[in-house]
Every structure is written in C-alpha cells, then in structure tokens.
Amino acid sequence: MKAYIIDRYGKKNTGRMGEFPEPTMHDDDVLVQIHAASVNLLDAKIRNGEFRLILPYRLPLVLGNDVAGVVVRVGASVKRFKPGDEVYARPQQARIGTFAERIAVPEDALALKPHHLSMEEAASLPLVSLTAWQTLVEAAGLKKGQKVLIHAGSGGVGTPCDSTG
C-alpha cells in the first residue's frame, strides 16, 4: 500500500511517499481504509527522535496517530464492527501509522464515527480528545457542573477540553 514513510529520525528528515507492507491483522483487529488522518505535534516529535527512548519504533516507520475511515475487514473475534462501518480511532501507541492507505486497529480502540462529522473532522479528534479526557476526567476527577479555566483554549487539546467540560 502507499504510505508516508520515515527511514530515520531527525528534524531534517522530511520523509517520503512509498510502498509499505499491508498491516498485520490479529483476531481482535479491524482493518480500516483510511479516509482522513490528522497531523499532531506528536508526529513531529516522533519523527525528530524525541520519543525514541520511551517509544522504540522500528524503522522504517509510518507516522500518524489519528484516523477516520471505513471498515474493510474484521478479525475472527471482532463483535462490534462490520465491513462498511464508518469509524474513527487513535490507534495503539505501538501500532501507529495512519499516513497510509490502511491500518489495523484493535476493536477496543475503535468507535463508530458520528454521522454529523465529516471524515476530516472525525480524524482531528481522537488523540486530542483522549488527552483532554485523561486530564480533566481521569486525573482531575471533573464532575458535571464544575467550571475549569482552560489556558490556551484555542489549541488542539484546549478545544476538546471545552467540549469535555
């Protein structure tokens, strides 16, 4: 499949378009035909090598941490999705790679795309929304009705923080 590939870490490495092996499917995986992906600061940091000690990816690597697309095929144990479903996700940290034609995502990491969102809108949400959720709900224990002052509210994480509250 076609993908946007980095062969080595570094700020000056701009990557390349090329052919990459099809994703490996596990029984609980859903194969997604990618319609949209977001570019997150995390992609640049991974490319620069800033995360190489905690996220030791094997190179060559396909970047991309958010996806919206259509289910092509499901693994043997998948219950909640079927071919043709419109979905969005943040893929597993160890199996990123949404700057490509297809990606395999575990069922647990996937959700049906809300009908009122375009593919592009849906692909802009998972990673920043999960970050907002982890911060406000899981870490801070935010309860309905509480107010939060969000600095830098117009940014990637700040925008879904507003919706979470």
Ligand SMILES: NC(=O)c1ccc[n+]([C@@H]2O[C@H](COP(=O)([O-])OP(=O)(O)OC[C@H]3O[C@@H](n4cnc5c(N)ncnc54)[C@H](OP(=O)(O)O)[C@@H]3O)[C@@H](O)[C@H]2O)c1
């Ligand atoms: N993006 C993610 O998925 C993610 C995940 C985990 C952690 N984080 C962390 O969360 C933080 C925000 O990330 P982000 O993706 O939301 O970044 P972003 O989209 O670039 O947003 C940054 C925000 O900060 C504001 N800002 C920048 N400099 C400022 C200053 N000096 N005073 C006041 N506001 C300032 C910007 O305002 P303007 O729009 O007016 O410039 C913008 O609203 C970063 O520390 C990032 O490492 C991000």
